[in-house]
Amino acid sequence: xxxxxxxxxxxxxxxxxxxxxxxxxxxxxxxxxxxxxxxxxxxxxxxxxxxxxxxxxxxxxxxxxxxxxxxxxxxxxxxxxxxxxxxxxxxxxxxxxxxxxxxxxxxxxxxxxxxxxxxxxxxxxxxxxxxxxxxxxxxxxxxxxxxxxxxxxxxxxxxxxxxxxxxxxxxxxxxxx
Numbered sequence: 001x002x003x004x005x006x007x008x009x010x011x012x013x014x015x016x017x018x019x020x021x022x023x024x025x026x027x028x029x030x031x032x033x034x035x036x037x038x039x040x041x042x043x044x045x046x047x048x049x050x051x052x053x054x055x056x057x058x059x060x061x062x063x064x065x066x067x068x069x070x071x072x073x074x075x076x077x078x079x080x081x082x083x084x085x086x087x088x089x090x091x092x093x094x095x096x097x098x099x100x101x102x103x104x105x106x107x108x109x110x111x112x113x114x115x116x117x118x119x120x121x122x123x124x125x126x127x128x129x130x131x132x133x134x135x136x137x138x139x140x141x142x143x144x145x146x147x148x149x150x151x152x153x154x155x156x157x158x159x160x161x162x163x164x165x166x167x168x169x170x171x172x173x174x175x176x177x
Contacts, residue, residue, distance in 0.1 A: 041077045043109045054116045055146040056096040066091055066112060079108060087112065095140050121151045121176045125158040137169040151176045 046063040070087055071077065084102040091100035091114055099115040119132035119140060132140040132148070153172050158165075 039079050039108055040075050041072065041079060041082065041104075041108055041110050043074055044072060045109060045111045047111070047113045049113065049115045050118070051116070054118060054148065056116050056140075056143045056148070057094070057114065058145060062091070062094065062097075062114070063112070072110065079104060082110065095138075096143070098134075119148055119150055120173055121153050122148075123156050123172065124152065124154040125156050127158060129158065133169060133172060135173060137166055137173065139169075 044067060046059065046067075048057055048059055048062075051057070051059065066072075066087055069090065070083075072082070082104060084104070087102045088100040091097050091102075091112070096117055097114050098117040101111075101113045103111050105111060117134045117136075117138070117140060119134050121133045122130065123133050123139070124130050130142055132142065132150070133153075134140060153176070156168065156172070
């Protein structure tokens with residue numbers, strides 16, 4: 001003999017209540033998401049860490065570049081049109097930017113935070129070219145608006161970007177430290 005499951009009023013009521021709560025939650029999430037997409041950016045905050053000590057990045061120039069090229073305007077630009085990854089990638093194209101962080105907070109403010117690279121030595125090559133060298137062995141251009149006083153290394157041979165070139169740069173950084 002098979003036993004048939006009992007369908008009670010309590011089970012039906014529990015199922016209906018679960019369905020109503022689930023559908024209500026989905027509708028609430030979708031409407032909140034739709035409302036957020038229609039909201040606009042309230043303010044844009046731009047910050048360069050270690051800006052006082054190292055002035056290789058011009059705050060006004062790079063802020064204008066990042067904000068105007070991405071068509072960002074406070075109280076006009078919708079939130080859904082902000083591509084934080086693209087803004088970070090654009091900032092990192094500048095050779096003096098070491099780190100870039102772009103995010104939106106809960107108050108719909110856009111935050112752009114950049115960190116400058118810090119040179120450990122100024123390198124003069126045999127051909128007369130001069131560059132800064134940072135801890136990640138990257139050659140940085142000489143900035144026209146700021147001169148940083150650091151250790152000077154002269155008469156370095158200039159090779160292509162190969163292992164011997166990286167070895168020489170690593171030796172210079174180790175020597176300076």
